[in-house]
Structure formats: C-alpha cells, structure tokens
Amino acid sequence: DFQIRLKVICARQLTGSNIKPVVKVKAGKNQAKITRIRKGSAPIWNELLMFNFNESLKELYDYVFEFALNNSRKLRSDALIGSFKLDVGTIYDQPGHAFVRKWLLLTDPDDASNSPKGYLKITVCVLGAGDQPPDESAGKDDDNDDVEGNLLTPAGASLRAATFTLRVYGAEDLPQMDSGSLKSMKQRIGLGEEGDITKTLVDPFLSFIFAGKKRKTQIIKETNQPEWNEELNLPLKFPSMCDSIKLTIKDWDRIGSDDPIGTVIIPLSRISSTGEEANGAGFPPTFGPSFVNFYGSPREFSKLGDSLDDLNIGKASRAMVELVTTMDEEGAEPAPPSQPINDDQIALVKVTFCFIITTKKATAISYVFILVVGFESANMIRKPLERIEFEVSIGNYGNKFDTEVGAASSTTEPGNPVFDDLAFILRSIIPYYLGVNYHYMAWTSKKPILMVTSQWEDISFRLYAMNLILRTCERMEGQINHLNELVKVEADEIEIASEIVSILDIKKLPDPRGRTASNQLDRRIHRQRLQTFVAICEEAKDLRQNCTDAQEAISAINDFLERLKLVSYEPQNSLPDVVVWMISDNKRIAYARIPAYEILYSPEKPEFCGRYCAKPCTITLKYPTANAKSKKHYKVPAQLRIIAWLGRAADQDSFEFHSRGQISVYADTVIQQHTLNPVWDQTLMIDIQFYGDLEHLQRNCPDVLCEVFDKDDLGSLEFMGRTSGKPLLQFDPEEDETPRLQWLNIRKANQAGGNILAAFELILKSDKREMPIPPPLKPDIHVPMVPCGIRPVLQRTAIEFLVWGVRDMQSFQLLSVDSPSVLIQIGEVEIRTKIIKSLKKNPNFAEPIYYLEANLPVDDLYFPPIVIRVKDNRKFGRRPTVGQHIITNSISYRIKPPPEESQSDEGYVLLKILGGIFVVTSISEDDEATPLLKFHEYTKVQYTSADAAITILDSDDDTMSDVTLSGDESEEEEEKEEKSFRIREDEIDWWSKFYASIGESGMAGNYVESGLDLIKVNIKTVLIKFFYFCSKCTTKGHRSIAYNLNYVSVYTNELEKQENFKHFGDFIQTFRLFRGKGVLEDEEPDFAGQFKGTFRIYTLPEDKREPNPPKFFQNVPPTDVVEVKVRIYVIRAFELAPQDSNGLADPYLKIKVGKKRIVDRDNYIPNSLSPTFGRMFELELKLPMEKDLHVEVFDWDLIGTDDKIGETVIDLENRYLSKFKAWCALPETYCISGPCPWRDQMRPKEWLEHKCRQEKWDEPVWNSNTCVMVGGNTYKLDDYEKDKVKEDCFIRSVNFKILIFCLKKACEHWGDADERLALYILRTFPHVSEHVETRPLFYDALPNIEQGRLQLWVDMFPKEYGDPGLPYNIEPRKPSKYFLRMIVWNCSEIPMMDVSMLGDKMSDIYFKGWISGLEHKRQKTDVHYRSLDGTGNFNWRFVFPFDYLPQERMVHVSKKEHLWSLDKTVTKFPPVLNIQVWDNDLFGPNEYISEIILPITNMPKCCKFQRFCTLENVPDMQGNCKMEMLNLFDQNTPLKGWWPLYKVVDGVREQAGKLEMSVEIVSEEEEVEKPAGQGRDEPNMNPKLEKPNRPATSFAWFSSPFKSLRYIIWRKYKWIILGVLGVLVLAAFIVLFIYSFP
Helix, strand or coil: CCEEEEEEEEEECCCCCCEEEEEEEEECCCCCECCCCCCCCEEEEEEEEEEECCCCCHHHHHEEEEEEEEEEHHHHHHHCCEEEEEEEEHHHHHHHEEEEEEEEEECCCCCCCCCCCCCEEEEEEEECCCCCCCCCHHHCCCCCCCCCEEECCCCCCEEEEEEEEEEEEEEEECCCCCCCCCHHHHHHHCCCCCCCHHHHHCCEEEEEEEEEEECCCCCCCCCCCCCCEEEEEEEECCCCCCCCCEEEEEEEECCCCCCCEEEEEHHHHHCCCCCCCCEEEEECCCCCEEEEEEEEEEECCCCCCCCCCCCCECCCEEEEEEEEEEEEECCCCCCCCEEEHHHHHHHHHHHHHHCCCCCCCCCCCEEEEEEEEEEEEECCCCCCCCCCCEEEEEEEECCCCCCCCCEECCCCCHHHHHHHHCHHHHHCCCCCCCCCCEEEECCCCCCCCEEEEEEEECCCCHHHHHHHHHHHHHHHHHHHHHHHHHHHHHHHHHHHHHHHHHHHHCCCCCCEEEEEEEHHHHHHHHHHHHHHHHHHHHHHHHEEEEEEEEHHHHHHHHHHHHHHHHCCCCCCCCCCCCCCEEECCCCEEEEEEHHHCCEECCCCCCCCCCCCCEEEEEEEEEECCCCCCCHHCCCCEEEEEEEEEEEEHHHHHCCCCCCCCCCCCCEEEECCCCCCCCCCCCCCCCCCCCCCCHHHHHHCCCCCCEEEEEEEECEEEEEEEEEEEEEEECCCCCCCCCCCEEEEEEECCCEEEEEEEEEEEEECCCCCCCCCCCECCCCCCCEECCCCCCCCCEEEEEEEEEEEEEEECCCCEEEEECCEEEEEEECCCCCCCCCCCCCHHEEEEHCEHHHHHHHEEEHHCCCCCEEEEEEEEEEHCCCCCCEEEEEECHHHHHHCCCCCCCCCCCCCCCCCCCCCCCCCCCCCCCCCCCCCCCCCCCCEEEECCCCEEEECCCCCCCCCCCCCCCCCHHHHHHHHHHHHHHHHHHHCCCCHHHHHCCCCCHHHHCCCCCCHHHHHCHHHHHHHHHHHHHHHHCCEEEEEEEEECCCEECCCCCCCHHCCCCCHHCCEEEEEEEECCCCCCCCCCCEEEEEEEEEEEEECCCCCCCCCCCCCCCCCCCCCCCEEEEEEEEEECCCCCCCCCCCCCCCCEEEEEECEECCCHHCCCCCCCCCEEEEEEEEEECCCCCCCEEEEEEEEECCCCCCEEEEEEEEHHHHCCCCCCCCCCCCCCCCCCCCCCCCCCHHHHHHHHHHHHCCCCCEEEECCCCCEEECCCCEEHHHHCCCHHHHHCEEEEEEEHHHHHHHHHHHEEEHHHHHHHHHHHHHCCCECCCCEEEEEEECCCEECCCCCCEEEEEEEEHHHHCCCCCCCCCCCCCCCCEEEEEHHHHHHHCCCCECHHHHHHHHEEEEEEEEECCCCCCCCCEEEEEEEECEEEEEEEEEEEEEEEEEEEEEEEECCCCCCCCCCEEEECCCCEEEEEEECCCCCCEEEEEEEEEEECCECCCCHHHHHHHHHHCCCCCCCCCCCCCCCCCCCCCEEEEEEEEECEEEEEEEEEEEEEEEEEEEHHHHHHCCCCCCCCCCCCCCCCCCCCCCCCCCCCCCCCCHHHHHHHHHHHHHHHHHHHHHHHHHHHHHHHHHCCC
16 A cells, blocks of 8 residues: 655746636546645645555556646636646655655646746655655755756756846945944044045945855945946756745855845746737846845944844845846856956946936936925824924935935924823713823924935836826726626616726826836836737727626626736836834834835826825834734834825926815724623714815815724723724715715734724814704713614514523633523623523523514614623622624524414315226327337236236227236246345345445445345336336337436535535534633634524514514423434545554544443454444433544554544534434335334334424324325325336346346335335435435544544434334445365366377376465366376366355455564455366476366356367457356356366467366355365265276376386287297297207
8 A cells, every 4th residue: 555645835937817726636547636726827735635546566656647737717628737747656766755845847738849837846755654754844945945956847848048147237325234433443543534434334245046046246345335247147947937036235244144235036927928928929037227126124223233134134225237038059158157247238327327326416317306295194193202203215315314315304393292181081071981092293284294305217107007007907996896886786787888888998008118217128018018908908899899798797807907917017116115204212113115106296197197196195104023923013103194296306396285284083982891792882073173175185085093992900901903984074065965884894913803883974064054963872871872864774673592502611710610601692682591500410501492672773784793602600699701602694593584373274185096906097109119018098907016916907999909918937937036036135235235325336246136226116116117118119028127226325524514404503503612812813712612502583563562473493392411322333434544654554443422432442454544344333322411422543553552543523412403303314215124124213104293293283194004194285105106217217127027026025125005105204304314424534633634534324312212223234244154166077188298208199187276366275186197188087076165255246365464464464356266277297397288267256157068168168358158157156056067178379269178077156054064075085975076987098107117017018019029029939949949959
C-alpha cells in the first residue's frame, strides 16, 4: 500500500483575464480530485489531496499524475489554461520520495508553440511503509528563495534565456542614517568641513533581487544624493514564475548589519503582458526610466533606533531606475553582473527628467506643482494633547523638520484641543450618560489653509488615464447597484434598458505619445488599455442590440468592470503620496496618506481629475505601528475634514476655498446594561453652527460617525467598533422626506462588531420652515424616543417558544452549572423559564412551551435578533450568565398563522374485490411486432398466489385465438429448477443486499437473481406485464423485464445532512452557547454548552376581540427521561490515516456514550486502511443525559498505548425527537423471514394505530386486509403494488419458469397483506428509509482534517414500546471450508517426450494439480512409466481443501507475509483448477508436456466420449466454446468425462492430449459424511479406487532389472539372442569335438 499526498499551494502568471482557476488532478487509472475555485491570475489554494494505491512499486512507477488547471468560467471544451504531467517514478526517485514546494511550468498540449501558460506550486510525496512525510517548514518561501532552481519543466517547453538589465541612475532626498557626533566634534576642532553635515551621514547602495538572485550597486559614501549610474545584469529563464522585483536602498555600516532606507516591490505582471488580456501583442518586462518612490517610517533620525523600522521596510526617498529585458542568443557571452551606464544614456535621462534637483528650482523640464489643503474641522482627538498642529507634505516638500527644504506654509498654527463641557451637565441630568470622549480643534469660522510648492516631472498623462478608468469603474459600480435594485423591484423594462445603456458609455483615454516623460512602457500600457476599451465597447454594442435578459446584462457588465480594474493600475506613478501628520510638541503622533492622483487637478477634462480633487473628504488618522496585532489599528487618534487640491501653479486660479464652519459635534446614547442587543429607542438632537455655503454642504455633507463602547463595572470604556452613515438633508422647506432606518455594519479594524439600526437627518433651521415636533420622552429616564414615521411599523405578533433543555454545560468560575434557567430576549420583551432543579438528573425543562405576545416590526429588515441567555441559579441569589447565543436572522422561524383544524368529510370508497378471478383491461397493441401472446380485451387470467400455476382462460369471443399457458411443470423438472436455486439462496445475506445497493455486483453474489428484490411486487401485476411484454417480443421464451429493486440507501455523508432531514431540526434545534470573548482579537469566544429548543413567530389579528389562531406547538411529547436500547451497526471504514511504520493500521472500534464504554480491541483488523468491521454493539441509554454517541476508531499496538485514528459523534436526541422517526428505519417491504426480516418493536399495523393516536385521528377503519381509511384518506394495497414492475429500472434477462420460481420464493418471506399496506402508509409520512450513512472521522489534534470515513447505521428502541426484534447479522463474511475432489482416471494421445536407448519413443507420464493461490499445496499422481502410445492409467485422487466465500466467488488464502509478522494476511484468488502433464526424468529436470486451466465457477462441461474431445470444448482466447459452461458449486453429482489438454506454441494453442477425470466439490460436512483419501490411501472410498491396469511394459528400469531384460531386450531381440546362443553352442560343440577327436 502506498499513499501519495499532494498539496496544491498557489499559481502565478496564469494566462487570461478575469479567470476563475481550478486545479484538477488525475492520478493513476481512475482517481481524480479537484481543488476549490479561486479567482485571478495568481490564486492561492493551500489544499491537501490524498491518493491511496494498493499496487506494487513497479506498477506505481508507471502511474502518471496529470495536473490540469482550468478556467471555471468557460465551457469545458475551452476551459484548459495549462497542464503538466509527472510520473510517480520521478517523484519516488527524489530524496525523501518527494518534491517539496516545486513550481510546475504549465503548457497547453494543443499549442504548437508550447509556450508557458503559467506556473503551479506544489508539494508531492510518495509514502510507503515506514516513510515519513517531508517537513515543509524548511522549504517555505522567503525573499532569498532560488525560484528558478525549483522549476520543473515539461519536455519541449520553450523557456528562453534572458537578462534583466536594471539601470540605476541615482537617488534623491535620502534621510540621515548615521550619528554625526564624530563629525560635529571634528568641525568644532577645525578638522572637518563647514556646512550641514546631515547630508553626509548616509552611505547608500541599492540591491536588486529577483527569483532568489541578487545584484547590488557600489557603495557611495557620505551623500544623500548618490549617483550610481550603474547597470545591474541578472540572468533568468523567461517567462519566469517569480512575480516581483525587489529594490532596496540600504545604508552601509562598518559594524553590524546594513540598515534599510527604503524598499519597493514592482509586480512583474504589471510591467509585462502575455498578449492574451485583450487579444493584443504581449511584451516582456520593461520599466522606466522613471522615479520609484519609497515609503516608510518618519525621516527624523534617532540615536536610540527606530521602533518603526519595519514599517514598509524603510524610510521615505526615491530613486531613478530603468529596467530592460533582453533575450539571450545561443552561444552569446553572458553580461557582467555590474557595469557603468553609457554616458549618452545618462545625459539623456538627466535632460529629460532634470535628475538630481539640487537647487529645488523649476527648470524647463520640471514643473511647479502646488498642493493646497484646507481644513474644515479636526475632531475625535482621543487624548488632550498640547500644541497640536497638522503638517501637509508631498515627498520631502513640506517637512518642517527638514532643513534642506525651504520654509513653506505646510503646518497649521499650534493650538490646544477643546473638550465638550456640555457632558458634565448632561451627566448630572441623564442617568447612565457617558459624556463625550473626544476633543476637537476650535477653528470655528477661521479655517487653516496650507499651501506647499513642489517641483516634479510631468507624469500627469499617466495619472489622467488612471483617474479616468477608476472613475469609470466607480460610476459603473454605483450604476450596477442601482440596476440590481431596479431588477429586484421589477421595474419597467424600458427603465432597466436605459440604465444598461447609460452604464455602457465609456470615455476616451488620453494618449501618452508626444509627452516628455513618456517611455516604452507608457505606450504599451496605453495600447493594452485601448484594446481592452475597444473590446469592451464592441461587446457592449452587441449587448445593447441582442441582450433580452437583465441578469445576463448584469453578469456581462460585471465582467467588463473586472477587466477595467485589471488595466487601471499604473506601475510608473512617480508622484509621491500626500501625507498629513498630526504633531504635538514637535513629535509626530498620527498620520494619513492620500494618493496624489486622488486630488490631482486636470484642466483638460473633469473625468481626468481625482475623485477628491477640490471636494471635501473625511480622513481618519492612524498611529504609526509595525505590530499587526496592535490595538492602535482600530483606535482613532483624530479625524479630519479637509478639501485638497494638487495641480500646476498655472492652474491655481481654478481652485476656490470658502470658509466653512464647525460641523463636528457629539452626542451619546443611554447605557444599556448587560446586553449584546441593546434597544435604545432614542433620538439625539444636536444644534450645529455652520459657516459658509449651504450648497457646498448639500453636495459634500460629511458622514455621521457612531462608536460603540462597553462600560465595565469600574466605569472604564472598551471600544467595540464604529460605523458611519449618510444623513438625509432637509434644506428645502417644501420637502418633507422621512429618513429610513438601515442596518449599519460596526467594524473594529478589520473585524465585524455587529450592526446598529439607525437613521440620520440634518435639518436646516429657518424662519420659513417649522421645526418638527420633538419626539415624546421615555418615561423614567426622560430621553426623546425615535419619532413615529421613522421607527419601524409594529404589529401584534405571537411568539411560541419550545424551550426543551440545555446540554454539555461547561463549568463557570470553577463551579459546575447545576440549576440553569433560560432568559430569551426579543427586542424589549423577554421570557424567563423555570429552573431546572438538577441538571444531572434531567437537563430538560418540566414546562417547555412558552407563549408571548408583543408588538414587533412588520418589516423583516427591522426584526430584532433573538438572544438566548442561560443563567445558573446559585446560592445567595447569584444568577451569572453562563452562556448565550444570538440569532440574527429570524426569518426561518416566521410562519403563517396555523390553520384551524377541520374534520375531513371525505367518504369511504369501497374496494371491489374480484377474488381469484380478475380482468385484464385496456391492453394496447400499438407495436407492429408480431405478438407472441394475444389477449382479448376481457381475457381472464386465473392465478393462485400460493403456487406458480397461471392459466389464461378461454375467451368468450371466438374471433380471437384461445391461448392457455400453465406454469405447471413436471415434478422432476421443478425439483431440478429449485435445486439449482437453493445454493444461491443460501449464499444470500445482508451483505449481498448492501453490495447490490452500491453497485458492486461481484460482491453481491446471486442476490439480484434470487428474486428477493421482487418481494414488493404483486404477482398479479408481474404476470400481466410479463405476458404483455412477451407479446411485444419476437423471441420466444426470454424477455428483458424490469424490476423495482428493494435496496438499501447508502448515503455518501451523514444522515442528518441529507436535504430532506435538515439536521433533524424539525422539532428542536441545537444552538451552541458561548461566553465572553477571546483573548486575542480574532479568537472565537469560549464554548459554554448547548441549548435545545426552537421558536415560531406569526402575526395576530390587530383587533384583540378576534380569536387568535391555534397554537403551533401541540402534542408535544413529555420532557421526562427516556430509556432506549441502542444498536450500532458499524459496517466498514475506508481511507483511514495510516498509523504504523508499514504505512497501514490495525483498526478497531470503541463506543463511548457518557461514562459507558465498549472497547472492541480483541477484534482488530490487521494491516488494513479499509477494514470491514461488521460489528453490532448494543447499549441501554437514558436520553437526554446520554445523547452523544461517540464512535471511535483506534489503531491496535502490541507495545505502548493505542493511537486514536478519529471519531464521529451522533446526536441521538435529535433523531429520537424528530418527526422522521429516525429510531428504526423503515424498509421497503414487510418481511417476516429472509436475510432482512422485520426488526422493529411493533408491527406496521401497530405503528399505524400509534400514529393515529399521536395525530389525534380516528382509529384506522379496515375493509378486508387490502383497504383501509386513515385520517380521512383511503389507501388500497393495489395502489402500491400494481406498478412495481417498470421498464426503466434494473434490466435482466429472465426465463418464465425462473420468474415463477422467484416469485414463489419471494412469497415465502412476505408478511400479511394488512401489515404490508400499513407499512406502505407509514412510508407516506415523514420517515427514514433503510439506509447506511457515511460519516467522516476527525481527530482533535488535526481539526477539520478528515482521518477517514466510517459507514454505519443506528437503531433506537424506546423501552415503553416493548422489546425489538432480533438484530441483523452483519458479521463479516467468513469463507467456508470446501474440498475439491478430482480423480485422474486415464489419459490418451499424450505426446512422446523421450527416446529409449533402443530407439523407442515414450513418456513417463504423471499429473500435477493445484488451486490458484495454493501453489504450495500442489499434488501429483504416481508415474505411468514407459507409455509407448501416449496412454496413461492412474486411478488417482486429488483432494484440495480450500477456503471459499460463495458470495464473492473467491478463494481466501491466509498466511504470514514475513516470519516476524504478528498476523496473517488474507489474499483472495479466483477459484481456478490447474492441471498439468509432465514427463518424469531420472537425470535432469522433468519436462512440461501440456495443461488445462478450469475456472471452477465457469468451467466447460466435459465430453462423454473420447473421440469428441477437441479444443473446441474449452473456451478460446475470445471466450468461444461449444460446450455448456457451468458452475461446479451448483453440481450435485461429480462431473466425469474427457477434457482436452493443450499447450501454447508461438501464441497459438495446440491440443496435446486428452484427460479423463471426474471432479466434484463437497462441503466440510459432506467431507465428514463421505470421506475419501488422497491418491489411493485410506479411506479409499467414495468411490474406491483400484490399482490401474497398466501394461506390463510400464515400470522403472532401475527398480526392475529382470523386467527390463524381459520386456525391453528379450521381447525385441529374442531370436537374435537365441540364434547367437545356438551359434555359440554349436561352436562349443565343434570345439569340443575337435578337441576330443583322436
């Protein structure tokens, strides 16, 4: 087993504009996973994908990972952005078997140029046994990463060598960085030069960093105006995935590290283009020559160090740079890292930009700009500082502390802020009045105006174009919002169309050509923008002409807006920002930055002006801090109302500033104690003195700012957030418009802080206008309320509360919560529940229903939140709040008034019973095919449900052919048919049904063929439709019929998350309680417990004399403790996280409910990440105290503690109380036997009666057992069982006899008809069907990361309804012991393999046999020696014991993988019988002759006669076979006959002999009853084997020498021997005669 972990980190440089990229990863053969959809060309995912493989390393090596990055906006055919392929072997060969934080270069396979389409960053590792995942922390990105070295490129990708040339000309206005003590001392003693030494207290150099590579200029000592005039050359591969160029100016130090002066990041994507954004020509990165601005901490030097040195990584300055990209030719010499710039280039830049402006005077090239800032007000000054003044600067101009800059009116006159004295008076009058916490500058009618003169190069053409695009985007956003409102209120189509046309009006861009400071990048950006504008205009024109749907137009306009925003960025904005500083006692306190382009004036067109140019704007100052978590981020040091203008000196007359008066005043609301949902109902009225033009105020009225504070017991205030809103201006006496309340979002820095419902209006006091009547005062506190007409319209509203109880209450102040009560607040009304006396004995409330009437808003927008507060009632009257929950959206709880109950007058419909004879009517014959069976319109069919007999009776109409079809068969054939099915039915269990439900037919066995899925089908309907379908079929005997299968619903996630069940919150819901706030600003409050309950809100008649509608909560069950018996069926787990060093785990189960535990450690599953548990656990619990069921999966360890893999938690209480009756799931059919019998406590008929009592209906009225009236509705059995055979369901070919047999077998499992009908009726009510849910496993140490998934279901049985039925048997299937007996009788036509020493061809034949997977238990016969004609006689029995699982049809082989393995590993093999013929050799290896391989479950039938035994009797390579295929397990008698033997020569089968054998399979019981020994050993029976009658020539010569002489030599050479002997005797006689002759 291997696991491949892939982390998709991010992407860069993706081609295309306005894209939504998503990564799809294909792994191996059929595994594929996708990431979430992101937006933009540089998305970030950080998503972990895991792939599990059960393959050998050799197979895994060849698997390929394909990364496809698609644009989800486009159609699938055009969605691919780029792809990358990587084989697993490459990953495995890396150190640690991993690529860590590598970049993939993406290409498009259909692109002939194979150019890069972007870059994808990943981490991927292959984990095997004992492998550890890589440590990513060591490879995280930093500024010095060698990004180019981390790039993986596909073959053929065109990455060209290129060089970045950065020309660094010089810098201006560098701040002091070193101490001048030594130089001052030298001046005093006359050794140093006279003059300002601060200009020499810096030793600058510039560093250039890209893709982890670094270049730097030379160090120029003791100058703040350095001129480097140096080229820095940096080689790279282009296009590069690195998206930023980093420039840093540093001060060289002799001792210690160099100090940063300024840092700037130039995005590469902003200074280059791929050409695909607007179908234009792309260009490589280019920049300048242009100034680059650096921003940072204040410029003032401090000997003690700068605490703000990390702010923007440096101080303010600017430098002149130019970037050029050159493509390197092959073989060209690389450029040196650094070299001087050409003199001509330096002169050109100096003339063009008047570079190094030392005298600060205007020249012919630089222009004089004037910055004018008028202060209307300064308020919200937090601290009572002294001598406050405000400074305005642009660049270094206006800096009052810089001696180089000439004097300028850049600061206001110092003054002290004023406090609101009215607060002291109001505190004494109004209780809980806080007063004002801020100060303000008392400028009244005398407003300070500051003017700063500066000199800059003219880059206005760049800023004009940017302002035009930004104003266009701003206008389009406002118009889109208005258009959405028109569509929402269903306005007139003409009005909507005119609004769409107005949105599509786009202005012309300014042309940079001919401008002095324009460069190549300016012209290319202009061309890119122009192409984007042209493309948008063309699409807008087409949209105006062809669009007919407003939503389609809005979507297209939003797309235009996104594209315009992409081209609005200006990378060469060298005009510094305007900075406003608040200074106190010559110390900088707070600041605000205003981009210069936002206040820039253009004399050419108003659209080119900045959005705040000569317009009042409110700016909020902030404290300078580098700490991201500092509270200074949300504290407001001051707020300014200013009018700013920036333009050329020649255009100064176009700006006018009139004196305007004080408009910033304050008022406070009354304190609302101990609540998170205060209701002030208060009007704040303030008198304002305004000096100046009312038209100006009407055009540019400032926002009203609201701040919310929390006052603690000590009287201190803690800031909670602020919001702002636009006031309604009431200046015209003839207009009388009422402000509308609206929810304003409260923000604390970047965090949400709630909402406030408020409205604001500014009323002009005038003699011509009568002031509105003051609103009435609130009693007791005497503050004005919100006046009628503004306050929401109220109506009589009923609120029903179902306060069920509290759960899992956490300790508060070191004490447990024992006696809780609940306080529920809605607006100004509240209810208090009674106290739970003992939380441990019963955490439910004795009286759960509460009813309340209140006047609440009609409009849902103004409906107050619902606050649930749990209090603990402790000694001495203490009632602390221990947890609370706020429901901000109550729309889901608002319902229409419940209707009054009415009795149904529906009469009872009598069902006409036809008995055993029924009529088949309306059978159409539209099909032109010749029918097999023809029915008359009134053909009668008689059937008997107890057997399979079907008879079509004679028709009374002689015009039709009489057809009679009977299901009767001979007893012998019927018995044979039943026997063929009996084994299949024995193979069926619950697992068969489960596997059939998930589509794993190979594991389901014969479940579908068994007919058990037809148990829901009415036989009568089946037969009618069977005959009808057969009548449409031209093939006799067989027809494909569809059956409505009765399967288990296997959900892919939790049961409660199914759409129909909605977390089982129909009766009560679970609300998480929290208390307090987090320690950190962004930390979630502490969990305090759970509240169980729900609400219903509905309107009441305004006239109280009218009767109220009936209450919603009725027939509520008691809140007493309920005792239940719980059965947990755990099926299996998969994709578990590995825990052991071998990459696997040994999982087992733990069940935990409260203090009860069940540890199933003994039944652990060894070496598995997908274990099949098949365990049922039973517990007796008390609800609601023991409601949370924890199912945990642990890893078994021999030594040490077991590791927890994960757990899932099930809320049993919600399931118990739900209307869906999630106690025990309802099956499709009522069965009393079979693998899935009825297991509930009461039968369906009893549950139906219980349902009627629960709903207060009349008792069910039965008319026979097939018709009943329930709740005024009539239900008939035929209505549910007549349409269960459908052609659009599961299709299988069926023989009519098999159909009848299946129906007959199904009838054996049916329950009574009335019980079946009752179950059908119960299923029409909300219910949970028979199911298996899949629940994710989580582990606390790795929150929100799945550790695997677990399949299970839970049954609950309340004890009050009696004992449940027997539980289902879901134990894992265990293989049964079987024995394959094979007797080798004879063989013939075996090829001759040997030649005797006398020249005879022969073979010493013997047979080998084994079952696949059990090769180590192979057996062989004795040897038939010296077969001279290929014939062999054996009479030898093979007996192969094996473990076989019939449902899977697999042989299970258990053995230890290694000697040191603790457990055996089960391997599964298909049951295959292997038989081979061999030639025995005394010297040398035995020789293979031929073989036959027989799959036991699908083997060809044998041939009875030897002469008909050919290769056609066994399946060929294509599966063709003339013999019938059969399953040996289905045979009740041994198969005996002849099978062909074959061998493969050059890929072709050749017959090489014939084998006569008999083969059978017996069970373990049959083996005991009818034993048989191996070979001819005892017990030699069943049948008894005699010794084979072999020829006398069959023997081994080395063991029988005399037989060898007789049968080998004598038989063949006896006459020669006799002749030789005769000659020898005659010769001896002659010799003796001669010897004895005288």
